[in-house]
Amino acid sequence: MTAAGLAARPVASAGWASLQDALRMEWTKLRTVSSTFWMLLAAAALTIAVSAAVSAAVNCAGGGPGGCAAATGIDPAKTSLSGADLGQVIVALVAVLAIGGEYSTGMIRLTLTAVPRRVTVLAAKAAVVTGWTLAAGVLAVLGSLLAGRLILPLRGVTVAHGYVVPSLANGLDVRAAGGTVLYLVLVALLSLGVATALRDSAVAIGVVLGLLYLFPIVSNVIPDHTLARHLEQVAPMTAGLYIQSTVGLKSLPLTPWQGFGVLAAWSFGALLLGAIVLRLRDA
Amino acid sequence: MTVIAPYQSQVADTRDGFGQLLRAEWTKFRTVRGWMITLLVTVLVMVGFGLLSAAGTTSSCAQDTSSGPGPARSGAGCLPTFPLGPGGEPVSDSFYLVHQPLTGNGSITTRITSLTGLVQPPNGSQGPGPGDTQPGVMPWSKAGVIIKQNLNQGSAYAAMMVTGGHGVRMQWNYTGDTAGLPGTVSANSPRWLRLTRSGDVITGYDSANGTNWTQVGTVTLSGLPSTVQVGLFGASPDYTSVVQNFGGGTSSKGGGPTQVTGVFDRVTLSGGSAAGPWASGYVGADNGSGIGGYHQAGGQFTVTGSGDIAPIAEGHGGPADAALTIHDYLLGTFAGLIALAVIAAMFMTAEYRRNLIRVTLAASPRRGRVLAAKAIVVAAVSFVAGLVGAALAVAVGTAVTHSRGYWEFPVSGPVEARVIVGTGLLAAVTAVLALAIGTIVRRSAATVAIVIVTIVLPYFLAVASVVPLGVADWLLRVTPAAGFAVQGAYPEYGQVTAIYSALSGYYPLGALAGLGLLCAWTAVALAWAAVLLRRRDA
Numbered sequence: 001m002t003a004a005g006l007a008a009r010p011v012a013s014a015g016w017a018s019l020q021d022a023l024r025m026e027w028t029k030l031r032t033v034s035s036t037f038w039m040l041l042a043a044a045a046l047t048i049a050v051s052a053a054v055s056a057a058v059n060c061a062g063g064g065p066g067g068c069a070a071a072t073g074i075d076p077a078k079t080s081l082s083g084a085d086l087g088q089v090i091v092a093l094v095a096v097l098a099i100g101g102e103y104s105t106g107m108i109r110l111t112l113t114a115v116p117r118r119v120t121v122l123a124a125k126a127a128v129v130t131g132w133t134l135a136a137g138v139l140a141v142l143g144s145l146l147a148g149r150l151i152l153p154l155r156g157v158t159v160a161h162g163y164v165v166p167s168l169a170n171g172l173d174v175r176a177a178g179g180t181v182l183y184l185v186l187v188a189l190l191s192l193g194v195a196t197a198l199r200d201s202a203v204a205i206g207v208v209l210g211l212l213y214l215f216p217i218v219s220n221v222i223p224d225h226t227l228a229r230h231l232e233q234v235a236p237m238t239a240g241l242y243i244q245s246t247v248g249l250k251s252l253p254l255t256p257w258q259g260f261g262v263l264a265a266w267s268f269g270a271l272l273l274g275a276i277v278l279r280l281r282d283a
Numbered sequence: 284m285t286v287i288a289p290y291q292s293q294v295a296d297t298r299d300g301f302g303q304l305l306r307a308e309w310t311k312f313r314t315v316r317g318w319m320i321t322l323l324v325t326v327l328v329m330v331g332f333g334l335l336s337a338a339g340t341t342s343s344c345a346q347d348t349s350s351g352p353g354p355a356r357s358g359a360g361c362l363p364t365f366p367l368g369p370g371g372e373p374v375s376d377s378f379y380l381v382h383q384p385l386t387g388n389g390s391i392t393t394r395i396t397s398l399t400g401l402v403q404p405p406n407g408s409q410g411p412g413p414g415d416t417q418p419g420v421m422p423w424s425k426a427g428v429i430i431k432q433n434l435n436q437g438s439a440y441a442a443m444m445v446t447g448g449h450g451v452r453m454q455w456n457y458t459g460d461t462a463g464l465p466g467t468v469s470a471n472s473p474r475w476l477r478l479t480r481s482g483d484v485i486t487g488y489d490s491a492n493g494t495n496w497t498q499v500g501t502v503t504l505s506g507l508p509s510t511v512q513v514g515l516f517g518a519s520p521d522y523t524s525v526v527q528n529f530g531g532g533t534s535s536k537g538g539g540p541t542q543v544t545g546v547f548d549r550v551t552l553s554g555g556s557a558a559g560p561w562a563s564g565y566v567g568a569d570n571g572s573g574i575g576g577y578h579q580a581g582g583q584f585t586v587t588g589s590g591d592i593a594p595i596a597e598g599h600g601g602p603a604d605a606a607l608t609i610h611d612y613l614l615g616t617f618a619g620l621i622a623l624a625v626i627a628a629m630f631m632t633a634e635y636r637r638n639l640i641r642v643t644l645a646a647s648p649r650r651g652r653v654l655a656a657k658a659i660v661v662a663a664v665s666f667v668a669g670l671v672g673a674a675l676a677v678a679v680g681t682a683v684t685h686s687r688g689y690w691e692f693p694v695s696g697p698v699e700a701r702v703i704v705g706t707g708l709l710a711a712v713t714a715v716l717a718l719a720i721g722t723i724v725r726r727s728a729a730t731v732a733i734v735i736v737t738i739v740l741p742y743f744l745a746v747a748s749v750v751p752l753g754v755a756d757w758l759l760r761v762t763p764a765a766g767f768a769v770q771g772a773y774p775e776y777g778q779v780t781a782i783y784s785a786l787s788g789y790y791p792l793g794a795l796a797g798l799g800l801l802c803a804w805t806a807v808a809l810a811w812a813a814v815l816l817r818r819r820d821a
Binding site: 082097 | 332335336339617622624629632636726728735736739743744746749753754786
């Protein structure tokens with residue numbers, strides 16, 4: 001073996017790593033951490049399990065006082081997708097660790113040495129996290145819808161009671177299902193952005209889950225209804241999940257897509273903040 | 284040639300004491316600036332959320348009360364118009380009363396043969412003709428005999444009554460309630476009721492036949508004047524149904540006023556002054572929707588009334604819906620707990636990340652003691668942060684509420700103290716739980732996620748109506764989130780139909796039981812953490 005033979009290995013020519021290289025790098029990093037796969041599988045499983053449990057907790061069969069009358073009844077699609085309330089925790093955790101893990105191990109220095117254009121690194125991470133979350137989200141949503149479709153009719157949510165059983169043949173249900181997948185993606189991007197800006201996984205996951213859960217807790221508990229409505233309009237989780245609504249759309253503080261836009265603004269705002277911090281601060 | 288004296292440690296040549304270990308851990312905590320700042324942030328967010336509740340109220344005092352009776356909210360004052368009962372609690376005290384004075388000791392006996400009424404369910408509920416008035420009685424529609432201090436709202440009383448759905452009851456001073464004969468009243472199965480007064484002591488009896496009497500209860504109304512009012516009454520609370528728009532809505536209830544008509548006969552008064560003419564009137568008529576009247580034919584009295592004689596339950600959709608509560612001021616507890624969980628988890632996980640754990644364990648090889656010292660330090664700082672945050676949040680919230688003229692649901696001093704100290708304990712135990720999970724998992728982000736999922740998420744699921752009320756109650760009964768019960772400030776009243784859910788500050792477990800459950804979960808986690816810390820390599 002000669003020195004010339006070693007030199008002939010197809011290492012990238014002089015010049016900066018492209019976005020493609022960064023993508024491949026990030027893909028390899030996330031793929032080869034075995035916890036990513038298992039956590040996202042757990043996210044899907046948890047989402048399906050919680051959706052099934054909430055669907056099973058519905059009781060419309062007895063027709064109790066006010067229980068399932070059309071005016072006060074449930075939203076079948078939203079109920080079958082309610083596992084996203086819990087599944088998003090694991091999605092957020094995976095996204096936070098995608099960057100937070102680099103800071104805790106010092107890997108970030110190596111990453112930024114390999115790809116000095118920092119925004120490219122963040123964009124590559126965002127793309128890879130999006131891909132993983134899409135896959136997990138589709139699995140979670142299809143499983144949840146199937147569970148709802150099987151369980152809800154047993155609990156009295158039937159056409160006879162005036163309900164539409166969730167189905168992918170129904171436009172509103174498709175919006176709810178597809179919207180939930182995109183919701184999970186936006187939560188992942190929000191988490192990635194926050195973690196990039198804060199550089200610490202523990203603080204980042206605390207902030208992300210605080211942002212998601214505190215708004216709806218406050219807006220439900222405070223006695224002032226006007227303030228509660230305003231809080232719901234800006235809350236990333238509450239507004240983002242309007243996309244799941246298929247009944248009572250007129251009483252929502254925002255339309256489903258407007259609400260989705262609110263969450264998107266949070267997510268891209270966080271990513272922008274993360275990109276600025278990443279560029280300006282020493283790693 | 285100089286002789287250099289060899290270095291000799293000044294520390295005494297004994298085993299390290301637990302005191303030194305505590306001091307070491309406290310120094311580690313104290314010298315991380317970010318953690319000390321987080322403690323401050325914890326206090327600030329707790330105060331901030333309390334301010335948001337009190338100062339963020341945008342509705343003016345002249346609030347629309349068309350949805351139901353409530354405190355009169357006109358004018359600049361907007362001060363409470365709920366009468367207060369003898370125990371200081373806000374009460375409903377409006378009903379139709381046929382009465383006469385009774386001086387000295389005596390008794391009243393009557394037979395009641397019928398209890399009917401009219402109800403008006405809210406629009407959108409099930410049943411024939413929603414929105415229309417229809418015959419029926421509410422479970423807590425009531426008619427019977429009463430001995431009352433005077434005709435003022437909120438004055439002391441004791442009463443024997445038949446109810447729409449809860450049989451014969453003896454009730455006194457709004458909060459007292461004892462069951463008598465079960466079943467509904469009818470001409471075929473009448474109920475005899477008797478109240479006797481002897482000094483401050485009032486005893487209630489019931490009977491199915493007027494011959495065999497059973498004592499239902501005896502109560503002391505201290506300070507009862509020598510002349511009191513005695514009479515027949517009818518009261519029927521507003522239509523109430525606990526309806527839950529679950530799957531994203533809030534619980535709601537409501538409906539129009541209802542009325543009840545009781546038919547009395549064989550009314551006898553004994554003792555005191557001779558039976559004089561009956562007077563009649565609606566107690567608390569200035570409160571609005573008083574419906575009532577009576578007519579007498581022979582010995583038969585037909586009394587119709589609306590309203591209620593009962594405590595007011597704090598709760599969404601109820602008459603006190605817009606009231607600010609201590610529960611609202613403490614909303615920031617969730618944010619505070621998240622912040623404390625983050626630092627408590629890092630107090631352990633940072634040692635692993637920086638490999639400081641090896642130094643720590645070399646210095647103090649008995650590992651269980653290291654965990655104990657860390658737990659004590661983190662519990663102490665979290666207790667202080669939670670206590671200060673809660674005390675300031677309540678103080679600031681109360682001050683702002685009063686200065687803006689809003690009505691605050693009253694809470695007694697001891698309960699307020701218990702809620703504030705309890706919030707400190709909740710913070711301390713939650714921090715220890717985070718420390719224990721951090722020791723088990725060794726990853727800070729996963730630890731924080733687990734703590735939030737077990738403590739904050741169940742509460743979120745309950746208040747955001749994602750799950751039905753029954754499931755929400757169950758979640759708050761078994762998960763560590765049960766600890767929030769320590770913030771429950773208001774008693775549940777069996778004799779008042781209302782939404783007793785976490786949304787309104789009611790918890791399925793009592794304060795001690797809830798905190799105890801959180802402590803039990805923490806103890807299990809801590810024990811597991813101690814075992815793993817001993818067994819695993821650092």
